Amino acid sequence: xxxxxxxxxxxxxxxxxxxxxxxxxxxxxxxxxxxxxxxxxxxxxxxxxxxxxxxxxxxxxxxxxxxxxxxxxxxxxxxxxxxxxxxxxxxxxxxxxxxxxxxxxxxxxxxxxxxxxxxxxxxxxxxxxxxxxxxxxxxxxxxxxxxxxxxxxxxxxxxxxxxxxxxxxxxxxxxxxxxxxxxxxxxxxxxxxxxxxxxxxxxxxxxxxxxxxxxxxxxxxxxxxxxxxxxxxxxxxxxxxxxxxxxxxxxxx
Amino acid sequence: xxxxxxxxxxxxxxxxxxxxxxxxxxxxxxxxxxxxxxxxxxxxxxxxxxxxxxxxxxxxxxxxxxxxxxxxxxxxxxxxxxxxxxxxxxxxxxxxxxxxxxxxxxxxxxxxxxxxxxxxxxxxxxxxxxxxxxxxxxxxxxxxxxxxxxxxxxxxxxxxxxxxxxxxxxxxxxxxxxxxxxxxxxxxxxxxxxxxxxxxxxxxxxxxxxxxxxxxxxxxxxxxxxxxxxxxxxxxxxxxxxxxxxxxxxxxx
DNA sequence: ACATTAATCCATAGAATCATTGATAAAGCA
DNA sequence: TGCTTTATCAATGATTCTATGGATTAATGT
Numbered sequence: 001x002x003x004x005x006x007x008x009x010x011x012x013x014x015x016x017x018x019x020x021x022x023x024x025x026x027x028x029x030x031x032x033x034x035x036x037x038x039x040x041x042x043x044x045x046x047x048x049x050x051x052x053x054x055x056x057x058x059x060x061x062x063x064x065x066x067x068x069x070x071x072x073x074x075x076x077x078x079x080x081x082x083x084x085x086x087x088x089x090x091x092x093x094x095x096x097x098x099x100x101x102x103x104x105x106x107x108x109x110x111x112x113x114x115x116x117x118x119x120x121x122x123x124x125x126x127x128x129x130x131x132x133x134x135x136x137x138x139x140x141x142x143x144x145x146x147x148x149x150x151x152x153x154x155x156x157x158x159x160x161x162x163x164x165x166x167x168x169x170x171x172x173x174x175x176x177x178x179x180x181x182x183x184x185x186x187x188x189x190x191x192x193x194x195x196x197x198x199x200x201x202x203x204x205x206x207x208x209x210x211x212x213x214x215x216x217x218x219x220x221x222x223x224x225x226x227x228x229x230x231x232x233x234x235x236x237x238x239x240x241x242x243x244x245x246x247x248x249x250x251x252x253x
Numbered sequence: 254x255x256x257x258x259x260x261x262x263x264x265x266x267x268x269x270x271x272x273x274x275x276x277x278x279x280x281x282x283x284x285x286x287x288x289x290x291x292x293x294x295x296x297x298x299x300x301x302x303x304x305x306x307x308x309x310x311x312x313x314x315x316x317x318x319x320x321x322x323x324x325x326x327x328x329x330x331x332x333x334x335x336x337x338x339x340x341x342x343x344x345x346x347x348x349x350x351x352x353x354x355x356x357x358x359x360x361x362x363x364x365x366x367x368x369x370x371x372x373x374x375x376x377x378x379x380x381x382x383x384x385x386x387x388x389x390x391x392x393x394x395x396x397x398x399x400x401x402x403x404x405x406x407x408x409x410x411x412x413x414x415x416x417x418x419x420x421x422x423x424x425x426x427x428x429x430x431x432x433x434x435x436x437x438x439x440x441x442x443x444x445x446x447x448x449x450x451x452x453x454x455x456x457x458x459x460x461x462x463x464x465x466x467x468x469x470x471x472x473x474x475x476x477x478x479x480x481x482x483x484x485x486x487x488x489x490x491x492x493x494x495x496x497x498x499x500x501x502x503x504x505x506x
Numbered sequence: 507a508c509a510t511t512a513a514t515c516c517a518t519a520g521a522a523t524c525a526t527t528g529a530t531a532a533a534g535c536a
Numbered sequence: 537t538g539c540t541t542t543a544t545c546a547a548t549g550a551t552t553c554t555a556t557g558g559a560t561t562a563a564t565g566t
Binding site: 008009010011012013014015016017018019020021023024025026027028029030033066067068083084086087089090091093094095096097098100101102104105108109111112184185186 | 263265271272277280347350351354355357365
């Protein structure tokens with residue numbers, strides 16, 4: 001009732017707003033997307049995003065102040081990562097709202113994504129079934145560094161630049177399932193498009209690695225954890241829980 | 254693969270960022286909170302928020318461009334409302350992240366909320382059970398206008414300013430459950446605090462009206478829909494679905 | 507101690523955002 | 537047609553945000 005504390009609400013909202021503001025920049029969303037693939041040092045993020053080192057550092061600090069990421073030192077580099085699995089959910093919801101309500105977004109998705117692959121993607125649940133039957137080959141089309149930080153069990157890494165040269169390594173008698181950074185990443189769309197033209201039976205996985213991991217499904221890490229790489233805290237693997245995440249991602253320049 | 258379309262991702266992220274930016278201002282979050290209570294004309298929002306009319310109009314248009322709200326004309330006034338139930342989820346998640354990751358937020362909640370009522374709130378599911386047994390009295394402590402736009406079935410409206418004068422209307426032999434705009438709104442905390450000091454058995458409902466409605470639970474509207482008031486599109490009432498929404502809100506100045 | 511690498515700090519110019527004021531448009535009423 | 541109510545449009549300074557380049561700090565190795 002007292003007037004004196006009636007601005008507590010305003011202070012709260014100002015804090016909430018600061019979190020939203022931190023997400024309110026294309027470059028910072030791009031960084032969040034990259035961090036959703038795994039923990040990374042600043043310079044790596046700079047090259048992957050095509051932005052200047054100083055610039056990236058500033059953006060990361062802004063994300064840090066907003067509580068969206070955390071950092072730790074390893075030797076002389078500083079490793080950043082998402083602070084919480086809920087951050088992924090937040091960005092997913094943001095993208096979903098934009099996709100539902102902004103015609104511009106739907107137009108871009110139509111032009112640059114659907115045209116490359118208008119088939120229904122494979123669900124996580126279905127992929128798990130097929131993996132048990134050894135029915136499919138899973139390819140991870142993200143850059144090597146992200147693959148090493150963590151990937152689907154048994155997946156082979158075929159980054160965009162190498163796909164065309166390494167077609168011979170891909171078996172022709174089995175179906176291919178490709179995945180990348182998430183539903184707003186073009187890399188898996190492009191890979192599927194290329195593979196289909198070459199006569200492969202290729203499909204996309206719904207969403208990407210971050211959503212798979214966030215659903216608590218099993219992942220493999222090439223760096224045998226000697227470097228102490230940290231993952232997001234998520235629940236353990238329960239096959240019946242093919243959670244209902246939806247997330248985001250797009251190709252780095 | 255082509256370089257030409259590699260900026261599709263940037264365009265997408267720029268769109269996503271514009272939605273986040275729209276949420277990146279305390280006043281706009283306040284407006285979203287007010288709109289979560291129901292459809293309202295601009296001037297009403299201006300007085301309820303304590304902001305200037307022109308200012309509010311500008312903010313609403315920004316929210317509109319970002320796809321978070323929609324507007325329609327009724328006579329000479331323009332009614333705004335949330336564009337989608339998912340917008341509520343988005344803001345809820347935003348607040349949740351802030352609450353988890355920002356110490357400042359936890360401190361404010363501790364100082365201004367928990368101190369007024371440290372008891373566990375009543376869950377929606379439990380309230381439904383008790384309503385069937387006519388076991389409790391539900392009071393809605395929001396301003397009259399918001400109450401009229403929609404409220405819990407059988408709730409009585411007791412806005413903050415009138416609570417102290419109308420204590421005699423409240424039965425002393427039954428437990429009181431108070432609710433307001435949401436989990437970040439102090440009004441129900443304050444009401445419960447006042448009532449307890451007067452010897453009532455009072456409890457808070459978890460969250461507030463928007464979350465109740467978003468969960469698909471039954472609501473009552475005092476304006477018998479003659480004005481064509483529109484609500485968010487939500488599922489129909491299923492008692493077993495006491496959904497897991499979590500939302501936001503705080504007291505207007 | 508010195509040099510090297512990795513990241514942050516600092517200063518600055520250019521751009522965007524915010525609140526306010528006054529003017530304009532749209533709908534209803536006399 | 538005037539007149540009122542309601543909201544948007546347009547223009548203005550004050551503030552904040554963004555990207556860049558140079559200086560500084562921290563950790564490592566010689």
